[in-house]
Amino acid sequence: MDGLALTADVPIAELPVRDADAALVRRAVGGEAAAFEQLYRRHAGRVHGAILRLVGMDRARAEELTQDAFVQAWRKLGSFRFESAFATWLHRLGVNVALMDLRIRRDEDAMGDDDLQAAAGGEVPFCAAERGDLERAVAALPTRARAVLVLHDVEGLKHEEISAELGMAVGSSKAQLHRARGLLRRMLADR
């Protein structure tokens, strides 16, 4: 980011978000923990939010994983190439940390495939729900179905990206999304 040379003396708060992040990253790479703390303050909410949804609203676990994500970010800062926004890079890193945790735990699935298949029928209409109800319903989904639904419908990732992140075929990602939506419809209809 050539523009940074021109903005070196401009206070961070006055820089556009992306330039401010880049300036802070450069200082953090140089070992300045205070700059990294500013990056944490600016992005903790987004990273924690994504992780929280992926782990089914388990706050204690989400906070542990958010810490892990920022520690990893500090270690990997030197590999950040400034080709994408730092926020995007960090968000992806946080998602990866959460998915790695999900892969390790493998608490899939309290609900069997048959249940998932039955729930996948699209005949149940989706009822608008309060945010809290929706969060609880998403959190109650089986791990893998929840991960696909959150990544696709909430975080906006494509099936190709999700399949790469979760180590599954693109078709499996689409099937899991279909099942997750079916389950969610049923859960909300039963409220």
Next chain:
Amino acid sequence: MNIDNEFAWRNELRKLGGDAQPQRDLWPRIAARIAVRPATQRWRMGLGLAATLALAFGVATLAWRAQSASTLPIAATAPAHGATSMAADNAPLAWAVPANPALAAASRDLDGASMQLQQALEQQPQAVFLVGLLNRTNAQRMRLLRQAPSV
């Protein structure tokens, strides 16, 4: 109200997105964890430098010993076993073995200790005391070499 079209569905779910601040400040623990790394790196750099210097010192001494071999009563290898002094000179980090049997036994003990210390250092590069032990062992080995000509 039923929402049975894709757009409305996605719209509802997207509302779940966005920021969610942790309930407590995570920074103090993150700071504590990342503070370890640079320190560890500095130690490792220091340890690496110390080990390299010790190694360079040993190699330089070996080279000096090889040059002076004709004037010193120390066999680079034991001729009785058929090894050539050339092979010993080319062996990296191989200390010359004193001809005196008592000193030769002591030198073997020191060489064994040195090797074990280097292996331990590879496994625990942050262990400062191992570097100290390795340097002390190498220094003793060096003193043994210096004493050998007068035996």
